[in-house]
Amino acid sequence: MRRKRTPYQKFQDELDKLCGDIVKERDGHRCRRCRKRVLVYWAHLIRRSRSKAVRWNLFNGIALCRDCHFWFDSSADKIEAALFIESMIGKEKMVELNELAHDKNAKPWLISDLKKKKVELTDKLIK
Numbered sequence: 001m002r003r004k005r006t007p008y009q010k011f012q013d014e015l016d017k018l019c020g021d022i023v024k025e026r027d028g029h030r031c032r033r034c035r036k037r038v039l040v041y042w043a044h045l046i047r048r049s050r051s052k053a054v055r056w057n058l059f060n061g062i063a064l065c066r067d068c069h070f071w072f073d074s075s076a077d078k079i080e081a082a083l084f085i086e087s088m089i090g091k092e093k094m095v096e097l098n099e100l101a102h103d104k105n106a107k108p109w110l111i112s113d114l115k116k117k118k119v120e121l122t123d124k125l126i127k
């Protein structure tokens, strides 16, 4: 039996949806790697499993098609993937993102943080 999702998890789902929509919209529903205008997915430069801190950071998100997303996630050549990230957001942003992602003092997200993030992201979507 599937476990019922907690309000916290539901909120996370909402933020995921919102953030994904914003990123795809921003990238013009076009794959950032191959530039094809096909069905795109919201991909994380720094994986969700590696850092919760930048899960909804818009700099950490890019639109990728299925093939490029697969290439990126399973990239055997990590250097190539790192170069790709750098070409997407630039070296400075990449360093900043890495620092945010690996901040050991980062607190877990509270519902109030998620609510704030939702307002911030909804604002971006409207503009």
Ligand SMILES: [Zn+2]
Pocket (backbone or CB within 6 Å): 031, 032, 033, 034, 035, 036, 064, 065, 066, 067, 068, 069
């Ligand atoms: Zn692609």
